[in-house]
Amino acid sequence: MLGGLFSQAGSTFNKVVKPRGSLEADDKPPSDTEPDDTSILDENEGSIITSLISQLRVGMDLSKVTFPTFVLEPRSMLERITDFMSHPDLIFGAESFDDPEERFIRVLQYYLAGWHIKPKGVKKPYNPVLGEFFRCRYDYPNGTQGFYIAEQVSHHPPVSAFFYISPANHVCIIGELRPKSKFLGNSVSTTMEGENRVTLLGKPEDGEYVITMPNMYARGILFGKMVLELGDTCIAKNEKHGLSCDLEFKTKGFFSGTYNALAGRVRKNSTEIGEVSGRWSHVMEIKSSKTGQKRVLFDAVKDGQNISPKWVPPEDEQEPNESRRLWTHLTEAIINKDMEAATTAKTAVEDAQREERKYREESGSEHVPRFFTKENGRWQPKLKIPKGPQEATLAVQEWIFPTTTKPGSTTSASPPPPPQPVLP
Numbered sequence: 430m431l432g433g434l435f436s437q438a439g440s441t442f443n444k445v446v447k448p449r450g451s452l453e454a455d456d457k458p459p460s461d462t463e464p465d466d467t468s469i470l471d472e473n474e475g476s477i478i479t480s481l482i483s484q485l486r487v488g489m490d491l492s493k494v495t496f497p498t499f500v501l502e503p504r505s506m507l508e509r510i511t512d513f514m515s516h517p518d519l520i521f522g523a524e525s526f527d528d529p530e531e532r533f534i535r536v537l538q539y540y541l542a543g544w545h546i547k548p549k550g551v552k553k554p555y556n557p558v559l560g561e562f563f564r565c566r567y568d569y570p571n572g573t574q575g576f577y578i579a580e581q582v583s584h585h586p587p588v589s590a591f592f593y594i595s596p597a598n599h600v601c602i603i604g605e606l607r608p609k610s611k612f613l614g615n616s617v618s619t620t621m622e623g624e625n626r627v628t629l630l631g632k633p634e635d636g637e638y639v640i641t642m643p644n645m646y647a648r649g650i651l652f653g654k655m656v657l658e659l660g661d662t663c664i665a666k667n668e669k670h671g672l673s674c675d676l677e678f679k680t681k682g683f684f685s686g687t688y689n690a691l692a693g694r695v696r697k698n699s700t701e702i703g704e705v706s707g708r709w710s711h712v713m714e715i716k717s718s719k720t721g722q723k724r725v726l727f728d729a730v731k732d733g734q735n736i737s738p739k740w741v742p743p744e745d746e747q748e749p750n751e752s753r754r755l756w757t758h759l760t761e762a763i764i765n766k767d768m769e770a771a772t773t774a775k776t777a778v779e780d781a782q783r784e785e786r787k788y789r790e791e792s793g794s795e796h797v798p799r800f801f802t803k804e805n806g807r808w809q810p811k812l813k814i815p816k817g818p819q820e821a822t823l824a825v826q827e828w829i830f831p832t833t834t835k836p837g838s839t840t841s842a843s844p845p846p847p848p849q850p851v852l853p
Contacts, residue, residue, distance in 0.1 A: 507589055536629075545733050560796060561755055562580040575598070705726070
């Protein structure tokens with residue numbers, strides 16, 4: 430089947446290909462996709478995609494293939510991961526429930542609510558360069574805070590390590606992503622290896638809630654309409670209580686199915702206790718196997734706009750390898766739809782990365798991550814977190830946002846104070 434796709438792709442060289450911007454009836458987006466799920470490229474963009482075919486072979490690792498800048502989302506993958514911290518109300522307070530099953534469902538809610546946030550069409554975030562990092566802080570309405578730091582800790586293979594904590598709300602999330610992309614003919618698959626490890630600090634006896642990631646597929650990259658899909662299975666589990674959920678992100682078949690659908694079964698050891706269904710871009714529900722009752726896990730249409738804002742240091746106060754400052758010229762060019770300037774900016778960052786790698790090889794030195802260290806095969810933050818919420822908050826803030834004054838400047842790298850708590 431993949432060979433057939435590749436043969437079809439190759440056949441476009443020998444016939445006139447209609448530009449993606451054509452308004453003919455057969456050039457409409459696939460049925461039942463949302464307008465924001467698809468991309469229709471103009472003739473110039475389509476020809477650039479077609480020109481890449483000479484580089485590609487089915488099954489080829491795409492880590493060394495340069496894709497055009499118009500398919501880029503104007504932010505780094507290190508910032509993209511923060512989407513999973515956008516609806517903290519879904520997981521805050523989970524430790525207060527006596528029922529382990531309810532705590533597990535709350536963790537599942539946090540995870541499922543992160544997928545609906547995406548740019549229009551088929552876009553991919555920037556591939557972070559080695560040593561790049563992104564940091565931010567959340568100031569919640571009740572006066573509590575959350576902190577996030579992510580760092581590109583390896584270049585070959587690419588690994589992004591991340592850490593989120595809200596001590597006052599008793600939540601800690603540590604994880605890593607190891608994406609691998611392959612060309613499949615008329616689509617590109619990205620295998621998202623890695624996991625999220627969630628700890629409810631108020632229930633340390635639960636241990637970790639471990640969640641893996643689905644794979645991503647960009648369909649129609651050579652002909653047809655470009656559509657982004659999540660596919661295959663990911664697993665959420667808590668070993669201490671024998672709880673697990675196999676979540677299947679369903680890709681649409683050629684003749685049946687729907688886009689963005691998912692299904693899963695929640696189990697307590699070998700007993701099924703709930704069934705998950707819905708669409709990650711719309712409404713997701715869980716049905717109790719015992720009572721048959723349904724409850725909404727997340728409604729992206731109704732609540733998707735309620736994203737918790739994050740504070741990021743101004744670019745002129747960021748370090749050179751912080752994501753937004755590092756990619757600022759590329760981001761500006763993409764926003765201005767200046768493809769030539771975007772290509773120049775992207776190339777400049779990548780060339781600098783190659784020069785650094787060459788210097789390390791010649792000097793025999795190794796890159797040492799700043800914020801993370803590898804322990805027993807897992808990336809962990811280089812921070813011993815105090816037990817008390819107040820002490821932990823101060824320690825994390827000073828670690829991520831050290832109080833340093835830049836030379837010749839009176840501005841501090843420390844973030845502004847949080848808003849005062851809202852009293853009932």
